[in-house]
Amino acid sequence: MIARRVSLLASVGAALVVVACTNSFEIPIETPIRPKLDVAAFQRVLVAGFIAGGTEDVDGNLETTRLLRSQLRTKSELRVIDSDVLPLQDVANEGRNGDSGGGGGAAAPALAPIKEQKDLDAYEHVFANVEYWKRIGEEYQQPLIVTGTVLFTPLQRNQIVQREQEVYDSFGRRRVVPVRTYQERKGFSLDGRFIFIDGRSGATLHSESFNEQILYNANQTTPALSSYFELMDRLIPSFLSTLSSQKIKGTRILLQ
Amino acid sequence: MRTAALLIAVLALAAAPLAADARDDAKKQVEFGISVAQRGLWREAIYRWERATQIDPTYAAAHNNLAIAYEHEGDLAKARAAYEKALELEPGNALIKQNYELFKEINDRTTR
Numbered sequence: 001m002i003a004r005r006v007s008l009l010a011s012v013g014a015a016l017v018v019v020a021c022t023n024s025f026e027i028p029i030e031t032p033i034r035p036k037l038d039v040a041a042f043q044r045v046l047v048a049g050f051i052a053g054g055t056e057d058v059d060g061n062l063e064t065t066r067l068l069r070s071q072l073r074t075k076s077e078l079r080v081i082d083s084d085v086l087p088l089q090d091v092a093n094e095g096r097n098g099d100s101g102g103g104g105g106a107a108a109p110a111l112a113p114i115k116e117q118k119d120l121d122a123y124e125h126v127f128a129n130v131e132y133w134k135r136i137g138e139e140y141q142q143p144l145i146v147t148g149t150v151l152f153t154p155l156q157r158n159q160i161v162q163r164e165q166e167v168y169d170s171f172g173r174r175r176v177v178p179v180r181t182y183q184e185r186k187g188f189s190l191d192g193r194f195i196f197i198d199g200r201s202g203a204t205l206h207s208e209s210f211n212e213q214i215l216y217n218a219n220q221t222t223p224a225l226s227s228y229f230e231l232m233d234r235l236i237p238s239f240l241s242t243l244s245s246q247k248i249k250g251t252r253i254l255l256q
Numbered sequence: 257m258r259t260a261a262l263l264i265a266v267l268a269l270a271a272a273p274l275a276a277d278a279r280d281d282a283k284k285q286v287e288f289g290i291s292v293a294q295r296g297l298w299r300e301a302i303y304r305w306e307r308a309t310q311i312d313p314t315y316a317a318a319h320n321n322l323a324i325a326y327e328h329e330g331d332l333a334k335a336r337a338a339y340e341k342a343l344e345l346e347p348g349n350a351l352i353k354q355n356y357e358l359f360k361e362i363n364d365r366t367t368r
């Protein structure tokens with residue numbers, strides 16, 4: 001990504017030199033980006049809730065639901081339904097009890113708390129429960145339903161990093177030299193999936209997985225919630241472009 | 257053999273002004289396209305630049321401008337093809353390269 005930006009900057013620089021010498025005209029453009037999902041059939045959207053886990057410092061279900069609702073309110077034409085966040089983990093547990101025979105039979109043991117990616121697998125069945133989502137859809141007048149999984153986990157990595165260091169020679173002249181050091185870095189990883197469900201049929205229309213990571217120097221103290229929002233910030237454009245068209249402003253060079 | 261060489265030379269000489277004429281005609285279309293695009297009339301600009309590429313398919317600037325117009329209209333597949341054609345014709349053109357790099361950034365977002 002950084003290499004790509006550097007190459008882009010280099011090409012912009014080279015282009016600026018050429019602009020001065022050729023018949024060229026800078027022009028502003030707005031590129032419309034069509035949504036990945038056709039939501040014309042829906043007037044309303046319900047961000048139902050998420051199966052969330054990882055660190056206990058952030059309630060992934062509550063925070064993700066709240067954030068996506070507020071983004072959709074301002075950046076989508078769909079009306080956002082305000083409702084209590086669905087406790088999907090409980091629903092998944094109940095679903096398992098139902099599957100195990102229910103009635104007089106012994107209840108299945110509660111699912112393990114979600115600490116890592118593989119723990120989420122046991123909850124996946126809830127998204128395929130067409131009847132459940134159809135029922136939720138009927139309750140909220142058949143909206144588009146947004147749900148999924150969110151796993152926000154601490155991350156620790158030891159790696160070689162390059163930093164600049166000031167050095168002075170025997171004449172007292174200052175120089176900055178790159179120094180490679182082994183450094184402990186800490187941060188967070190945000191993994192999961194956004195799932196879009198048709199509230200009329202209960203069927204999954206679209207789903208997209210995501211993975212974002214952020215690392216800081218080990219001596220830097222960054223609250224988990226700040227890191228969570230920083231990582232979600234990176235995912236929001238992609239999430240929104242699934243549902244609503246967007247216009248990206250920029251400039252290009254016309255040539256004669 | 258001699259006659260054939262003479263014939264080729266005559267044809268080449270005759271073709272040179274024709275190519276120059278085609279470029280002149282295409283250039284007029286390109287210039288008009290630029291003036292209308294600057295006034296926000298992108299559909300008309302597309303028509304002009306498409307004409308220019310038909311008149312002179314080797315005119316890289318026309319393909320570049322057409323790519324920008326397609327991008328503005330949200331037709332990203334056509335924009336990519338037009339940028340790639342422009343770069344094929346003028347691989348060293350820094351302005352076309354810059355436009356294409358910026359386009360790719362946006363296009364990647366839609367396919368991510």
